[in-house]
Amino acid sequence: MHFLFRVIHLLLTLALLATSAHAQMQLSGFGTFGAAISDQNFVYQRFIDNGGTLERDSLLGIQLDACLTPAWGLTLQTKAAASSHSDTDSELTLSWAFLSWRPDNDLLLRAGKLRLPLLLYSANSDVGNTFAFARLPLEMYSLLPTTDVNGLSFAKTWFDGAHEWTLEGYAGTTHTDWRYYLRDEMPPLFAAGTTFFGYDLKMIGALLSLHEHKNTWRIGLHRTNAECDCGAVPVKLPFVTLVPGTDIGYYKVADTMPGPNIEYVNDYVLYLLTFGAEFTLPNNFQLIGEFGQRRFENAAIAGPNSNSAYLGLLKRIGRWRPYLYWTAIRSRPQALKMADALNHNQLPEIIPEAAAINASQRAGSDMFGSYDQQSLAIGTAYHLSPKTVIKAEWLYTRTGVLSSFVNAPAGEESGGREINVFSLSYSLTF
Numbered sequence: 321m322h323f324l325f326r327v328i329h330l331l332l333t334l335a336l337l338a339t340s341a342h343a344q345m346q347l348s349g350f351g352t353f354g355a356a357i358s359d360q361n362f363v364y365q366r367f368i369d370n371g372g373t374l375e376r377d378s379l380l381g382i383q384l385d386a387c388l389t390p391a392w393g394l395t396l397q398t399k400a401a402a403s404s405h406s407d408t409d410s411e412l413t414l415s416w417a418f419l420s421w422r423p424d425n426d427l428l429l430r431a432g433k434l435r436l437p438l439l440l441y442s443a444n445s446d447v448g449n450t451f452a453f454a455r456l457p458l459e460m461y462s463l464l465p466t467t468d469v470n471g472l473s474f475a476k477t478w479f480d481g482a483h484e485w486t487l488e489g490y491a492g493t494t495h496t497d498w499r500y501y502l503r504d505e506m507p508p509l510f511a512a513g514t515t516f517f518g519y520d521l522k523m524i525g526a527l528l529s530l531h532e533h534k535n536t537w538r539i540g541l542h543r544t545n546a547e548c549d550c551g552a553v554p555v556k557l558p559f560v561t562l563v564p565g566t567d568i569g570y571y572k573v574a575d576t577m578p579g580p581n582i583e584y585v586n587d588y589v590l591y592l593l594t595f596g597a598e599f600t601l602p603n604n605f606q607l608i609g610e611f612g613q614r615r616f617e618n619a620a621i622a623g624p625n626s627n628s629a630y631l632g633l634l635k636r637i638g639r640w641r642p643y644l645y646w647t648a649i650r651s652r653p654q655a656l657k658m659a660d661a662l663n664h665n666q667l668p669e670i671i672p673e674a675a676a677i678n679a680s681q682r683a684g685s686d687m688f689g690s691y692d693q694q695s696l697a698i699g700t701a702y703h704l705s706p707k708t709v710i711k712a713e714w715l716y717t718r719t720g721v722l723s724s725f726v727n728a729p730a731g732e733e734s735g736g737r738e739i740n741v742f743s744l745s746y747s748l749t750f
Contacts, residue, residue, distance in 0.1 A: 343394075345384060356744075365458055442467065552586055554582050571661075585618050603635075608631070686724070
């Protein structure tokens with residue numbers, strides 16, 4: 321399947337070259353130079369600590385749009401940014417490569433590598449000049465580890481008086497990586513630190529949007545089948561009792577540990593439900609809110625089973641765009657309870673191999689990928705010109721039981737943390 325889409329990408333490129341003499345082409349670009357620093361000595365959001373970082377927000381992209389005929393078009397986009405499968409590398413990727421056909425003004429069909437139409441700002445999430453926030457709320461915009469899909473999409477628009485309705489749908493596949501951070505090693509499987517698991521995703525989804533004057537409502541439903549490169553994935557961990565009549569024991573997190581068999585499935589089935597709304601209020605105020613529910617159909621205890629939301633208030637004052645927003649993510653109670661139980665399940669030292677078992681329990685908790693945190697951001701954007709903007713933001717995050725966005729040091733917890741992040745960025749389009 322991946323080979324098929326590589327062939328499609330090649331054909332799209334050849335089509336552009338073959339028709340370049342007749343096509344109307346437009347070259348554009350976008351970029352952000354962003355710096356962020358926190359008041360903590362551990363890493364937050366993959367890159368941010370008290371040493372500061374440029375990797376979290378900086379990127380550069382180039383896009384080529386070719387109008388082959390009045391109805392046919394071709395889009396290619398490449399982007400340089402932090403790697404999606406390494407915390408230390410950057411990479412150059414082909415973000416978009418699709419052929420579009422618009423038989424009339426109300427219907428658009430696309431084929432190739434596309435941006436997923438998940439949330440209000442998904443399509444332009446890399447273009448910092450198009451939204452006021454220093455960065456889009458992580459708690460909401462991390463619902464899937466990928467932003468693009470190889471496949472087909474459609475968008476149908478119709479009008480009902482002052483209302484504009486748009487129905488979008490897509491289907492396709494992609495390969496992506498899901499990041500985990502382990503405080504302790506789990507020999508012989510995993511070392512302490514960052515681990516990336518590769519997943520092959522089969523995706524399908526539909527969205528309905530309503531535009532009325534300057535207001536927007538949006539609802540979407542998405543289904544993903546995620547097959548891990550490592551093979552079958554666990555859905556339930558058995559508890560092994562060591563002292564009968566007590567709760568002294570351990571959760572079997574690896575097949576190498578004694579105890580009943582771990583229950584596996586070939587792939588995870590993930591459903592994602594999203595709501596979004598954007599309102600224009602009097603006196604140049606704007607209200608934005610989104611909600612997402614992530615549910616694993618065949619793994620009720622999976623940590624990413626979660627609810628996410630944010631609510632933002634913005635105001636336009638000349639070239640200034642001050643804002644504030646609140647955002648939160650919380651794994652569903654059963655998943656959060658299981659991750660917390662693993663994290664705090666520690667055997668007495670007198671039990672043989674207690675140290676290794678205790679480390680496996682903490683590592684197992686980290687592998688759950690659970691979340692419980694909320695954040696408050698206050699910032700402003702200042703437009704130097706229609707194509708350039710400077711942004712400054714203070715972000716305060718407080719974690720609850722635990723949070724997989726925090727790289728907790730060995731022997732410490734990701735829960736119960738308070739983190740202040742200060743960001744300054746410059747974004748442009750050209």
